[in-house]
């Protein structure tokens with residue numbers, strides 16, 4: 001059977017994620033709608049290529065909208081939505097997890113941050129399948145970097161393939177079980193931040209359907225490259 005790829009569009013519902021503001025300082029678009037649009041395009045390309053796809057969300061909603069204490073830590077917060085996402089991909093038996101987010105940057109002074117951009121790909125180095133995490137992260141990073149530079153004509157800053165603890169604790173979707181992460185994801189995965197919404201050019205690309213389609217193809221290429229590089233006994237290209 002073809003591998004099942006879980007595609008996770010970051011945020012959703014009342015959790016808008018990163019915001020982009022127009023020249024008047026009004027929010028004109030935000031992360032959760034762009035990640036969903038991009039995730040749907042990734043799904044379409046993967047399905048065309050014979051993969052099975054699990055959309056972690058396929059609409060403008062959270063999996064756990066501040067309703068249940070999914071992770072049982074006594075607090076109802078965004079971690080419960082992330083736990084619900086993990087529970088779904090684990091229950092469906094996904095073989096690979098691709099979580100798509102977008103970055104943003106604001107100077108505390110309110111100064112123009114539209115020159116701050118770049119691509120970064122996170123993976124967890126503290127799992128039993130960390131080698132696969134790292135390999136998939138490299139596939140994603142290389143495919144997107146090349147696409148930005150060669151197909152989209154944007155000399156994007158390469159912020160590299162980074163461990164998921166680079167900003168502090170483990171990223172909930174990728175990390176091992178900890179005091180904070182009650183049930184960990186059971187398959188290799190990455191969290192991709194392909195661009196900064198607040199960067200002048202990258203903010204434009206995020207709203208350009210042709211650019212998003214090009215990026216979606218790069219993600220699918222990365223998934224294919226990951227499975228093509230898997231050891232003989234676990235390889236199952238569609």
Ligand SMILES: [Zn+2]
Nearest residue numbers: 010017101102
């Ligand atoms: Zn995000």
